[in-house]
Amino acid sequence: MADLLTHALAAYVIAVALSFRYEWITAPYVTVCMMGSMIPDMTKISLVLSSEQIEAGLGIPFDWYALHTVGGSFLSVLIGTVLVPSAYRKRIFALLAIGAASHILLDAFLIKPSGYMSPMLWPLTDYRFAIDGFYLSSDRWPALVSGVLAAIVWQAKRYHTSSLDAVSESDSSV
Amino acid sequence: MRDDRRTRVIVVAFLMIVLCGLLVWAGTLESDPDRNEFPNENDFVMSYDAYVGDRVQVGGTVVETDPVVFVVTTKDGDRMEITAVSFEGDPSVGDEINVYGTLETEQRVIVIDSYTREPWERYYMYAVSFIAGLWVLVRFVRGWRFDRDTFAFKPRTEARAETEEQYG
Numbered sequence: 001m002a003d004l005l006t007h008a009l010a011a012y013v014i015a016v017a018l019s020f021r022y023e024w025i026t027a028p029y030v031t032v033c034m035m036g037s038m039i040p041d042m043t044k045i046s047l048v049l050s051s052e053q054i055e056a057g058l059g060i061p062f063d064w065y066a067l068h069t070v071g072g073s074f075l076s077v078l079i080g081t082v083l084v085p086s087a088y089r090k091r092i093f094a095l096l097a098i099g100a101a102s103h104i105l106l107d108a109f110l111i112k113p114s115g116y117m118s119p120m121l122w123p124l125t126d127y128r129f130a131i132d133g134f135y136l137s138s139d140r141w142p143a144l145v146s147g148v149l150a151a152i153v154w155q156a157k158r159y160h161t162s163s164l165d166a167v168s169e170s171d172s173s174v
Numbered sequence: 175m176r177d178d179r180r181t182r183v184i185v186v187a188f189l190m191i192v193l194c195g196l197l198v199w200a201g202t203l204e205s206d207p208d209r210n211e212f213p214n215e216n217d218f219v220m221s222y223d224a225y226v227g228d229r230v231q232v233g234g235t236v237v238e239t240d241p242v243v244f245v246v247t248t249k250d251g252d253r254m255e256i257t258a259v260s261f262e263g264d265p266s267v268g269d270e271i272n273v274y275g276t277l278e279t280e281q282r283v284i285v286i287d288s289y290t291r292e293p294w295e296r297y298y299m300y301a302v303s304f305i306a307g308l309w310v311l312v313r314f315v316r317g318w319r320f321d322r323d324t325f326a327f328k329p330r331t332e333a334r335a336e337t338e339e340q341y342g
Contacts, residue, residue: 004303008310028317028329034310041303051201052249061201069200075193082185085177085326113274113287114231116210123196126203128210138295143302 002106002137004041009146010106011037011099016153018098020160024091032080032092036099039076040107040120043068068107069122073100106142109134179325215246218277219254225277232256232283233272236265244271257282265290 015033019025025033046064054062066072077100081093108117111133119126135142175181205211207229215232218225234246234256242258242265258273259282265271269292275285318327 003299003306005306008306026331027313028331031310031313031317035314038307038310050249055201060198062197063200063203064197066197066200071196072193072200075189075196079186079189079193082175082182082189083325083327085321085324085328086175088328111289112231113272113289114210114212114229115274115287119209119211122200126209126211130210136289136291136295138291138299140298 002110002135002142004038006142006146007037007041007103007106008034009143009150010102013146013149013153014098014102015095016150016157019157025095029091029095033095033099035080036077036096037103039080039096039100040068040073040103042076043072066122068104068118069120070104071123073104076100111136177324177326179323182325212274215254216248216250219246219248219252220250222254222277222281226279228277229274229286230277230283231272231274233270236267236269236271239265239267242271244273254281258288259284261285261288263288263290266292268293270296 011034012030015025015030019030043064043066045067051063051065067076074097077093077096080096081089084092104120107120108129108131110117112118112131114128115130115132116128117131117133119128121127175185205213205217207213212229212231213225214230215234218228218230218232232246234244236242236244237255242261243255244258245253245255247253257280258271258275259278261271261273262285269290271288271290273283273285273288275283275288277283317330319330320326321328
């Protein structure tokens with residue numbers, strides 16, 4: 001995982017950028033996209049309760065890592081989608097999926113000593129593709145870059161909204 | 175799907191069961207160099223000789239710097255000190271290193287590639303991740319409310335909700 005701040009900021013940038021095209025993406029929907037970007041890192045539950053503790057306790061094989069894959073994230077997105085009324089469902093599914101996909105895409109570029117990415121496309125495939133990483137999850141610059149981008153889209157959105165309708169300027173926050 | 179509470183609980187429970195099944199399935203997977211999934215300390219510490227000559231990926235904490243020796247801990251709590259041969263870089267004691275290389279006899283790894291992380295970098299990562307989690311949680315609580323009647327989350331702005339009904 002890149003750090004969660006980078007993921008949340010990246011999802012913010014994507015959602016606000018999309019809101020120029022899709023006006024219905026208001027602040028609560030931007031939040032949904034940011035939540036989607038955090039879904040794969042639910043695998044970090046393992047820091048509190050490790051896969052091995054569960055395996056030992058229940059006597060069955062178990063690996064939290066599945067949450068950090070396409071399969072686990074897709075099921076988690078579906079659960080999130082079911083938790084809203086049907087009128088919102090398409091939108092919530094789309095935003096959660098975009099957020100989760102952005103996470104997996106960003107993590108594909110993490111530096112691995114072996115030069116192969118984690119098997120995040122599982123269960124579609126558990127092959128680890130060769131990818132030259134760009135950052136470690138503890139590097140500072142990914143959060144800095146995404147933070148600057150977030151500030152830019154935030155300002156652009158404010159400007160856009162206020163120029164559309166000066167009266168609604170107070171609503172421009174995303 | 176219907177929007178009543180019972181249907182929602184049943185569907186969520188079903189999806190949770192499928193998700194648990196996926197986590198169990200993931201637990202059955204073994205490392206396999208043919209898929210570029212290399213053995214790690216959990217595999218080789220207990221049966222070291224079987225893995226000598228294989229490519230491994232292993233991480234641990236530096237305990238000596240010349241040569242670089244790091245201690246790995248398996249998920250079962252077993253520990254082993256390993257010498258990182260031809261390690262590039264200048265790690266300090268206490269740093270965390272992650273190494274890809276060839277396992278050799280006498281608890282050595284011939285390093286092919288590696289990265290080093292200082293202890294504070296890990297704390298930084300956890301700290302900003304925690305802040306991000308709080309940020310999103312606050313946004314969520316401010317933007318959404320839980321409707322107990324239908325067991326569903328709805329945007330707080332009702333006007334927005336009505337727009338949804340029209341165009342959703």
